Amino acid sequence: MKVVFVDGENVGLKVVEKIDSALSDKVLVFSKSASIEQHCDKALFQHFSNYPTGSNQADFLIIANLTKYLTVYDTKALSKAELVLYTNDQDLISAFEFQCEQHHIPANIVRTREASKVISLPVSKPTPLDPVEEKLFNALSQPRSLDPELQTELRLGRQTFTRAINSLLNANRIKRSDTNKKLWVQC
Known part of the structure; x- marks a missing residue:
């Protein structure tokens, strides 16, 4: 049967x-x-x-x-x-x-469908940072707050500082600290 x-x-x-x-x-x-x-x-x-x-x-x-x-x-x-x-x-x-x-x-x-095939995509190299982004990135080697104090320390204008933060965030180069969500650190 x-x-x-x-x-x-x-x-x-x-x-x-x-x-x-x-x-x-x-x-x-x-x-x-x-x-x-x-x-x-x-x-x-x-x-x-x-x-x-x-x-x-x-x-x-x-x-x-x-x-x-x-x-x-x-x-x-x-x-x-x-x-x-x-x-x-x-x-x-x-x-x-x-x-x-x-x-x-x-x-x-x-099974009526073949197992899905995993296609590996080429890994793109991270784009090099411009000098302002690099300065901010290096400052975040230790968890720090993205506040006006850091902006003044790096001698950056508010708009330039904000643009660098957004650029690093979009490139997944910085993230919130695991221990304190108010602090930011390199990925």
Whole structure:
């Protein structure tokens, strides 16, 4: 016996249409989509849409139906069963595998999307600081307040001082101190 659970909300109509099953297989499709429901009627799949609208509601019903199968059939019958889940939802996969492990039944997970590929972007070198920014940056080697006293010490006008602060902030070169949020320090 093969029981196929399909998270139609997650995989979509194209995947549901590609599911090839034997007459003895049970295919349970969970979706509120009318087009998926029509395909299920044609393909003789069991369709479930009687769950509340909201995040993870279909997932809860999938796990509830899985649990029903795991508790209704005895261990001998389940050992011959193949439980398949079509989804890309990692949380649902974890819950499905956990329930199957509790009953010592292998779970077959079919991901319909390839794992996302990590593309490394070139790291740009930080732009060199202009002399005013460098003066302020060097003054913040120790946590300090960005107050008029520092501005006077660096001999900078108010507008120049503010522009240098904003430039260093936007470049992520300075940040608030971890110990005192009123003080600023180099990143």
